[in-house]
Amino acid sequence: MFAEMNPPSVLVRRRSDSIATEIDGEVVVMSIATGRTFGLDRRASRIWTLLEQPRTIDGIVEGLLKYYETSVEKCRADVIEFVGELVTNQLATTEQAAL
Numbered sequence: 001m002f003a004e005m006n007p008p009s010v011l012v013r014r015r016s017d018s019i020a021t022e023i024d025g026e027v028v029v030m031s032i033a034t035g036r037t038f039g040l041d042r043r044a045s046r047i048w049t050l051l052e053q054p055r056t057i058d059g060i061v062e063g064l065l066k067y068y069e070t071s072v073e074k075c076r077a078d079v080i081e082f083v084g085e086l087v088t089n090q091l092a093t094t095e096q097a098a099l
Contacts, residue, residue, distance in 0.1 A: 007080050011097040013054040018091050020048060033090045043068070044082055056097050057083065 017032040027045040030037045040048055043064075050063045060083075061075045068075070086092035 008056065008058040008076070009097045010057050010083070010094050011054050012051060012057065012060065012083050012086070013093050013095075014048075014051045015091055015093055029091055031090045036089065038089060038091065043078075047079065047082055051092065 015031070015033070018029055019032065020027050020029040022028075022045070025045070026042060027040040027048045028037060029040060029048065046064060046067060047060055050060050055063070057076065057079055060079050061072060064075055064079065065072065083092065083094065087094055
């Protein structure tokens with residue numbers, strides 16, 4: 001379903017049945033639904049932090065570009081890939097945002 005949406009306007013939300021903690025600047029997230037634990041590197045941790053409030057893909061990209069020097073296109077592609085992993089691992093949900 002995520003792949004069929006218009007990526008820049010996809011709204012991403014953390015799932016309420018996940019818990020996270022920060023250890024040495026990186027985030028460890030556990031999915032209560034699956035019982036699996038995931039270690040996030042610094043960039044992925046930044047995305048997780050940005051998702052304290054639901055955001056569109058472009059909102060995440062905008063937040064990341066304040067901290068990292070990269071192109072908008074590269075950043076967007078990386079965010080879309082990571083959000084896909086969050087959804088696959090039941091750590092986040094997506095929906096098409098109202099335009």
